[in-house]
Amino acid sequence: MRRLTWALVGAALLGSTGCLEHEETLTVHPDGSLEVSYVIHGDGEDLDQGAAAQPGGAPWAVERTTRAKQDGKLEHVLRARAEFARAAELPACFGDPESALTRSTELTVTPSAEGRVFRFSRAYGAREWAPYAFAERRAFPDEVKALVKQLGEFASFTDEERGLLVRALCAYEQAKVERWAEAALAVVAPGADPGRAALEVQEAIRGEITATVDPAFLARLLADPQEIKEAAKGLEARVHRAAAAAAARALELGPQREQALREELARQRRVFEVSEDLGDEAFVVRLRLPGVVLRHNADEVQGDTLIWRFTGQDLRDRTHRLLATSLDAAK
Numbered sequence: 001m002r003r004l005t006w007a008l009v010g011a012a013l014l015g016s017t018g019c020l021e022h023e024e025t026l027t028v029h030p031d032g033s034l035e036v037s038y039v040i041h042g043d044g045e046d047l048d049q050g051a052a053a054q055p056g057g058a059p060w061a062v063e064r065t066t067r068a069k070q071d072g073k074l075e076h077v078l079r080a081r082a083e084f085a086r087a088a089e090l091p092a093c094f095g096d097p098e099s100a101l102t103r104s105t106e107l108t109v110t111p112s113a114e115g116r117v118f119r120f121s122r123a124y125g126a127r128e129w130a131p132y133a134f135a136e137r138r139a140f141p142d143e144v145k146a147l148v149k150q151l152g153e154f155a156s157f158t159d160e161e162r163g164l165l166v167r168a169l170c171a172y173e174q175a176k177v178e179r180w181a182e183a184a185l186a187v188v189a190p191g192a193d194p195g196r197a198a199l200e201v202q203e204a205i206r207g208e209i210t211a212t213v214d215p216a217f218l219a220r221l222l223a224d225p226q227e228i229k230e231a232a233k234g235l236e237a238r239v240h241r242a243a244a245a246a247a248a249r250a251l252e253l254g255p256q257r258e259q260a261l262r263e264e265l266a267r268q269r270r271v272f273e274v275s276e277d278l279g280d281e282a283f284v285v286r287l288r289l290p291g292v293v294l295r296h297n298a299d300e301v302q303g304d305t306l307i308w309r310f311t312g313q314d315l316r317d318r319t320h321r322l323l324a325t326s327l328d329a330a331k
Contacts (some may be wrong), residue, residue: 053095
């Protein structure tokens with residue numbers, strides 16, 4: 001399943017889902033400088049409104065075009081290129097450094113009796129996902145998963161099936177906010193007993209959902225799927241406010257720390273949204289090093305080019321590393 005959120009349901013029912021493919025090429029020159037280029041292509045809405053940021057601004061030269069695919073659909077293509085004097089100058093991320101996908105790149109050039117040894121290393125930061133995978137399994141048993149896979153046929157669902165889907169989405173939303181609140185409290189009130197606020201937060205979230213997802217709410221959704229997006233925004237905002245207020249009361253936090261808690265709760269949400277957004281995106285990284293490649297963990301070698309292929313799901317709960325070593329015997 002892809003992006004089990006209210007927003008996904010609205011998008012799927014209205015026919016606007018897609019994914020992005022990221023292609024990056026790094027060419028390392030003998031002096032240790034690098035030329036880096038990106039080609040990102042896919043759905044225009046994902047490119048413009050996705051949570052994962054793209055290259056932009058200095059020193060990137062960016063071009064945006066569109067092209068028609070074989071099925072007649074329009075594909076958006078973003079090309080970006082930049083040069084760097086050394087690997088340490090490559091940006092670790094695009095967008096907010098506290099939530100964006102991180103990619104730390106290192107390149108060392110060491111003289112040896114045979115020539116110069118180039119050691120390349122890149123580490124993609126692990127994206128927390130296990131708690132959300134657990135929450136997904138709890139909220140979406142097999143019968144509900146089947147409904148999610150048939151969202152395009154939402155109009156043919158019975159009222160019972162639609163209600164079942166909405167309640168599953170509510171359960172998943174509650175589990176996510178509980179997780180964000182727990183993580184936010186660890187930052188804002190380190191040392192506090194998280195269990196002291198857990199039940200109050202849970203009850204506050206459940207109360208907001210129960211008060212919102214009433215027969216009138218369901219009736220609007222069943223009549224017009226477009227309502228889901230707007231309804232989700234309002235519900236999510238109220239749930240966040242209720243969770244922060246409940247935690248603040250339980251731990252007797254003052255106004256300033258409650259505001260800090262709200263801000264940290266929002267940040268935890270952004271981190272999650274980036275991980276979620278990356279889940280169905282594909283990555284291809286190509287690397288060219290001077291000399292002869294001695295060792296690597298690439299998936300494929302084409303001539304003098306090392307190629308790694310992975311997806312956003314490969315970045316969940318683990319650091320993903322690209323490694324290569326070459327020897328340039330040129331004098």
